[in-house]
Amino acid sequence: MIFSLNMSSETPIYVQLRNQIVLGIGNGELLPGEPLPTVRQMAEDIGVNNMTVNKAYQILKTEGYIVIDRRHGAKVAEKQKSDKEFKTALKDKMELAAAEAKAHGMDFQEYMKFCEEAYGK
Template sequence: MIIELDMSSDTPIYVQLRNQIVKGIGKGEIQPGEKLPTVRQLAADAGVNTMTVNKTYQILKNEGYIRTDRRLGAFVSENINMNAEFRDKLESELELLSAEASITGMNREDFLKLCDEVYSKMKSSPIQIST
């Protein structure tokens, strides 16, 4: 997976890193159980501070996308579950995207078609739902 950061973006670098890693997992570019680069290695590769990568990894761990071991490093979690908190976050983000699409004149069918096209780029794997 190639990490591309926009240093001039208003989106913080740690958020950009987090989002690209999540997309990589979703698209199957990074497999469950796969070892991620060390904090130092990713920082060097991306040209950012190690604290930025450390913050990214901590967020991904808290969200359940990765697991860490002080001796072995960071790995993609084998079981990433949808919980009530994630579902609420997803609904909120979809509500905002839907509002923006509607305000700009996109009709429902085109919005749903676009959602389907984007989702179809993700690898197919069952999501375990836990509450």
């Protein structure tokens, strides 16, 4: 998977990294079981502190997107089930996104088109 991080963005690097890996998994660019670079390898290539990458990996591990093995490093977790807890959290995010769309004057059709495009990516 190839992705870019914006070093001058207000979004912290570890958040961007977390988001990019989730996007990669969602889009099928990162397959279940696929090895990820170690914390050190990733930090060397991005040019940031090991702690930054470690923070992103720990969040991804907690969220269940990746598994970290002491011997084999990090790899993409098997596909997760969308349980009730996840659906509730997702619904909250969707409500917020829909509210923001309405506040900016987007109509339902346009908003749905955005949703379709995002999901089908």
